[in-house]
Amino acid sequence: MTQGKIWLNGSLVDWDNANIHVLTHGLHYATGVFEGLRCYKTVNGSAIFRLSDHIQRLMDSARIYFMDLGYTKQQLERAVIETVKANGMEECYIRPIAYYGYGKMGVNPLPNKVSVAIAAWKWDEYLKSSDGADKGVRMMVSSWIRIDNRAMPMRAKATANYANSVLARVEAIKAGFDEAIMLNSAGTVVEASAENIFLVKDNILVTPPISSGALEGVTRSSILAIAKENAIEYEVRNISRDELYTATEVFVTGTAAEVKPVAEIDNRTIGDGQTGKRTKELRLLFDAVVHGRDTKFSKMWLTPIN
Ligand SMILES: Cc1ncc(COP(=O)(O)O)c(C=O)c1O
Structure with a gap:
């Protein structure tokens, strides 16, 4: 490798x-x-x-x-x-x-x-769109539910949790999609196989709470902090499956995937299928932070190698 x-x-x-x-x-x-x-x-x-x-x-x-x-x-x-x-x-x-x-x-x-x-x-692009490098990913809601917090401590980033992710990801790929979205046993949206999920509706950014079973993603918390700093309104609350379909924007976040727009969920186009305004804005802000160009977060969050 x-x-x-x-x-x-x-x-x-x-x-x-x-x-x-x-x-x-x-x-x-x-x-x-x-x-x-x-x-x-x-x-x-x-x-x-x-x-x-x-x-x-x-x-x-x-x-x-x-x-x-x-x-x-x-x-x-x-x-x-x-x-x-x-x-x-x-x-x-x-x-x-x-x-x-x-x-x-x-x-x-x-x-x-x-x-x-x-x-x-070197891991340049973890989550690629099958439609092309600058396009959003195509996702499906998995038939596998996210492991319940009562079955496994999902706060732990444990290898065991990933058998569940593997099944969902492979199911999505075999069905012709790029990535899977997982619901919990109550039927609300949790996250993707290896990313947290956000939607934008009425200009408000929404992401599910950790109590849904989602991993407390470092990228997720960075995006929430960046949103707060830039007066972007956000809510941390449960999301239903159908809410995803009518969102104007959806994106996923993770260390490997970074901030990745979603173009399609269950064969329904999200918004106009292009990377949305908020997603673009947050992507640029995140990019500035991780590359040391931000005045607030870069100093706090970057550890120099030398
Ligand atoms: C299941 C799952 N959710 C969310 C994330 C995103 O977490 P982070 O932003 O800390 O990489 C990851 C990746 O680590 C993951 O595997």
Whole structure:
């Protein structure tokens, strides 16, 4: 896939040597937690976006699964920076993961040591529209419902949650769409397979609450903060499926996907099918923040590599 160094339990190892045993607990029972971050080329050199918030979410996810990561928050932040530096990339996607390792088989993970790894690679566009690079994505509401908070702690960004996402994403792709939207067991909109979701109606930005089962996305919270700062009215409330169809704009957010317009949902064109005014505006504002051109948030949210 790519080459370079991977940080594995405190050492930088060659990409091809970052291997694990086939009886790793996390592989059999999905006992892993992970993060996704981006390093951007900013006006002041390369910098990681919201490093502290991502590592905090990793630590929170680990706490939920009784994982002792064996590193402090500061050590993990340093390790992320070290990994980016070691790979010499100006811009990249960064993937820290912690998982119960090889040792004792059986559902109980606790006898196994926790491993931590950090990889980085170039990931320019995660969510592409099949209609062309500058077009919005085509989505379908999945027949798979988002895992209920009573079944799994969805606040944790756990590998186990992604079997649900995988089923939805594959269903969407096989049906000719780009991405899936997931509803919860109450029938309200939660998020996409790996992105949070927003709509615009009557000029108001709306996104579902975390209690719907959505991941507390770092990009989502950035967009809400940027909206507030720019006096863009927003609401955090439940959204019904049919509300999506009559929205003037829909977009999804995530570290990998960034801010991506949605052109179509369940074969219904959203607005006029073009990237909407608010989506464009928020995309530009977000772009300015992550590239260090914003006066308020850039300083707060960017950690320089050097
Ligand atoms: C299920 C899910 N929802 C939302 C997001 C967006 O979160 P963030 O903006 O922190 O990347 C992600 C990606 O991490 C995700 O996997």
